[in-house]
Each structure stands twice: as structure tokens, then as C-alpha cells.
Amino acid sequence: MNNNQLMGPDILGPTPREIVNELDKYIVGQEEAKRAVAIALRNRNRRKLLPPDIREDVIPKNILMIGPTGVGKTEIARRMAAIINAPFVKVEATKFTEIGYIGRSVESMVRDLVSVAYSQVKKEYMTKNYSKTKKAVLENIYKNLTKVNKMLLELDKNEVLNQIDKGVYDDYIIEIEISQMPKRQPLSIEELFETGEFSQMLSTDLNPLDMLFGGGNKSKKKKVTVSEAKKILRDIESEKYLDPDEIAEEAVRRAQEDGIIFIDEIDKLISKGETTGPNVSREGVQRDLLPIVEGTTVNTRYGPVKTDHILFIAAGAFSKYSPSDLIAELQGRFPVRVELKPLSKEDLKRILVEPQNALVKQYKLLLSTEGVTLEFEDEAIDKIAEIAYEANQRLENIGARRLYTVMEKLLSDISFEAPEIKGSTFVVTKGYVEEKLKNLIENQDLAKYIL
Numbered sequence: 001m002n003n004n005q006l007m008g009p010d011i012l013g014p015t016p017r018e019i020v021n022e023l024d025k026y027i028v029g030q031e032e033a034k035r036a037v038a039i040a041l042r043n044r045n046r047r048k049l050l051p052p053d054i055r056e057d058v059i060p061k062n063i064l065m066i067g068p069t070g071v072g073k074t075e076i077a078r079r080m081a082a083i084i085n086a087p088f089v090k091v092e093a094t095k096f097t098e099i100g101y102i103g104r105s106v107e108s109m110v111r112d113l114v115s116v117a118y119s120q121v122k123k124e125y126m127t128k129n130y131s132k133t134k135k136a137v138l139e140n141i142y143k144n145l146t147k148v149n150k151m152l153l154e155l156d157k158n159e160v161l162n163q164i165d166k167g168v169y170d171d172y173i174i175e176i177e178i179s180q181m182p183k184r185q186p187l188s189i190e191e192l193f194e195t196g197e198f199s200q201m202l203s204t205d206l207n208p209l210d211m212l213f214g215g216g217n218k219s220k221k222k223k224v225t226v227s228e229a230k231k232i233l234r235d236i237e238s239e240k241y242l243d244p245d246e247i248a249e250e251a252v253r254r255a256q257e258d259g260i261i262f263i264d265e266i267d268k269l270i271s272k273g274e275t276t277g278p279n280v281s282r283e284g285v286q287r288d289l290l291p292i293v294e295g296t297t298v299n300t301r302y303g304p305v306k307t308d309h310i311l312f313i314a315a316g317a318f319s320k321y322s323p324s325d326l327i328a329e330l331q332g333r334f335p336v337r338v339e340l341k342p343l344s345k346e347d348l349k350r351i352l353v354e355p356q357n358a359l360v361k362q363y364k365l366l367l368s369t370e371g372v373t374l375e376f377e378d379e380a381i382d383k384i385a386e387i388a389y390e391a392n393q394r395l396e397n398i399g400a401r402r403l404y405t406v407m408e409k410l411l412s413d414i415s416f417e418a419p420e421i422k423g424s425t426f427v428v429t430k431g432y433v434e435e436k437l438k439n440l441i442e443n444q445d446l447a448k449y450i451l
Contacts, residue, residue, distance in 0.1 A: 067340025070399020133237035267316030371422035
């Protein structure tokens with residue numbers, strides 16, 4: 001099979017190679033992990049083409065990522081979900097408590113996933129309706145604009161509407177009426193407490209029954225520019241065409257078929273037989289995770305959601321324990337295991353310059369808004385990567401996150417003085433990097449607090 005065939009149109013969506021190539025734009029290295037998630041996505045799409053009787057029996061091969069912090073575990077999962085526009089949530093395993101303890105239950109991650117899916121579907125449906133809302137939006141703005149400038153009433157209405165559409169009055173301030181609390185699906189009792197809505201209910205003057213059952217349509221007046229009013233009113237008008245039940249049904253389907261849940265710090269659920277203290281319920285959380293990952297039905301505000309075909313990706317450093325210390329049943333639910341390697345000096349150098357959102361590019365663009373041109377010599381890039389690598393070796397290894405602290409310390413002076421040196425060019429040299437950072441590396445006690 002040649003490359004043209006691989007890269008051509010495909011009813012199964014992006015090929016594994018295309019997914020890896022897309023991930024390469026943002027994440028340096030970690031080829032094994034990229035291949036694992038790409039295969040998992042491809043298998044999910046392959047399953048959809050199977051006969052219905054077989055399709056239900058083909059379950060996702062959940063992934064366990066093992067590696068230190070800052071090496072790309074979360075970023076790989078997040079970027080993967082963005083590539084296919086799948087509902088995605090990241091949760092911290094330590095945030096959950098065993099059933100019977102005060103706190104969030106593991107079922108809340110499924111409810112969060114469906115809420116994300118609902119927002120995605122709603123946004124898509126609203127966008128489709130924008131063309132239908134144009135006339136109503138212009139009429140509403142015309143009505144409020146003529147209150148501000150009554151002279152417009154003397155002009156031909158169609159001419160004024162055309163001018164509003166073209167942006168002639170975009171900077172005018174008008175007062176519009178908007179809903180104080182948008183229509184919403186009713187909350188379940190579990191969600192009311194888990195999401196913090198109960199506290200919000202007590203701290204606002206909104207009707208608690210409206211929050212619980214999804215009612216209420218109070219409105220308030222707000223002063224905005226005509227340009228802002230177009231966007232606000234377009235969304236309000238577009239929402240009138242929506243069928244909440246239709247959106248909820250599609251959101252549940254997407255969550256079930258395409259949803260991805262990323263469970264971070266799963267190694268923190270290992271308690272090794274501790275029976276007292278804050279770790280007492282951690283093994284219980286592992287047991288609670290079992291039915292969710294294996295396949296169960298969770299009640300949400302949008303309807304019951306089956307978790308059988310949701311893709312779960314768990315991650316942890318496993319510096320103190322190993323994956324075999326998880327309870328045996330949970331280990332079996334994550335058959336695909338990939339180990340992410342610690343970042344080398346060369347990896348850190350590539351992270352600085354290669355990704356589309358590379359740190360060096362970000363700082364150049366930030367300072368360009370002040371009229372300052374920032375340049376980096378190649379030797380300076382090498383030195384920054386070397387210092388970050390050394391800091392990771394001598395202090396706690398936090399991976400690529402070390403580059404953020406190093407770059408902030410390095411460029412703090414130029415960032416502070418930027419408004420006073422508009423129009424100038426500043427070149428970061430190897431000597432400048434050494435001057436700003438070398439003493440910090442040599443003085444480990446100081447480095448602990450600054451880097």
C-alpha cells in the first residue's frame with residue numbers, strides 16, 4: 001500500500017498515520033503512545049462498520065500511559081480528541097471518593113462527558129441556524145438603535161438595516177434584553193450536589209425549582225456595542241430553533257460511541273493496604289471504577305448513558321508503585337500499556353522550537369504586540385534546553401513544564417520593559433542566558449524556589 005492510498009479520502013476517518021502526523025505537530029517524541037491512541041481511534045471507527053450483532057461485542061481497548069509528569073500524556077489524549085472532534089473530559093483520579101464518603105463519585109465523569117457532548121452538539125446545531133436568524137437580529141438591533149439615535153427613523157428602514165448588516169453602526173452602544181439564565185435540561189439530585197449547583201442555588205436569587213427542573217426565563221438589560229449585539233442576538237435567535245430533546249439524544253449517542261475519558265494520576269489510587277488516613281477510600285475508588293470502565297449505565301440529566309464503548313485512557317507516573325499494584329480487575333480493563341520516556345536535552349530543545357505552539361514562537365508573538373522584535377540565537381536555544389534538563393536532573397523532574405519556569409525567569413526583564421522599548425529588537429544570546437540563569441543552577445537551594 002503506497003502513501004497516496006494512506007493519505008487519500010477514507011470513510012473510516014483519519015488513518016493511524018494521519019493521526020500520528022497531526023500529533024507530531026504539537027508533541028515531540030513519544031511515538032509508542034501516539035501509535036497506541038491512533039490505533040484505538042481507528043479500531044473504534046472500524047467497529048462502526050461491523051454487523052450490529054458483532055458490533056456490540058467489540059469493546060474499546062483502553063490505554064494505560066505510564067510516565068513521569070510533563071512528558072505529554074495529557075496532551076496526546078487532548079489533541080487526539082480534538083483531531084476527531086470527539087467529546088473529551090480529563091479527570092483527576094484523586095478527586096473521587098468511594099461511594100459512602102462525602103465527595104464526587106466516579107459516575108460524575110460520565111455526566112461531565114455527556115455535558116461536553118451536549119455543548120458540542122448544541123453549538124453545531126446553532127451554527128446551522130445562523131442563516132435563519134439574520135432578519136430577526138437586524139430588526140432587533142434596528143429597534144434598539146433607533147432609541148439611541150432617533151434621526152435614523154427619518155431614513156429609509158431598509159437602507160438602515162443594510163448599513164447595520166455592513167457594520168456601519170458597529171461601534172454604537174445600544175441596550176438589549178438577554179436571558180438571565182438560559183434554558184437547560186433538568187438536573188438530577190446527584191448532579192445538583194456533585195457539580196456545586198446546590199451552593200450556587202443558595203447564593204443567587206434564582207428560583208431553586210428553576211435550577212432543578214430546568215425552567216425559568218428571566219431576562220435583564222445589558223449595554224453592548226452593535227457588533228457584540230449581533231453575536232449575542234444571533235445565538236439567542238438561533239436557540240429558538242433548537243429542539244433540546246433532539247440535542248440530548250445526539251449528545252448521548254456521541255458520548256457513548258465517540259466519548260473519551262482521560263483519568264489522570266490513577267497511580268495515586270494505590271494505597272497498599274493502608275486502612276487509616278486520607279488514603280482509606282482509594283482502593284474503594286478503584287472498585288467503583290470497575291463497572292464504569294467495564295460497561296454500565298449511568299443516569300444523567302440528558303438520559304441514561306451506557307459506558308460500554310467509551311474509550312478510557314488512564315495515566316500515572318507510577319514512581320512509587322507499579323501498575324501491578326492496582327487491583328487485578330482494574331488492571332485487566334486497560335490492556336494496552338505504553339511507557340512514555342523522560343525528556344532528554346534534545347527533546348527539550350525540539351519542544352522549544354518545533355511544535356506549532358512552541359514556547360519560543362509564543363514569546364515572540366507576545367512581545368510583538370508591544371512592537372518589540374524578539375530573536376533567539378541557536379546557541380541560546382541549546383543553553384536554555386541544557387539548563388532545563390539540568391534542573392530536571394538535580395531537582396524534581398517535571399518534564400517540559402520546566403521550560404515554562406526557565407523561560408519566564410529568562411525573559412522577565414524584557415517582558416517588564418517591553419512597553420518602554422517599542423520598535424526595538426532584542427536578541428537572546430547564549431551569554432544572556434548564562435548571565436540570567438547559570439547562578440541559579442549552581443545554587444541548588446535558590447533554584448528550588450525559582451526554577
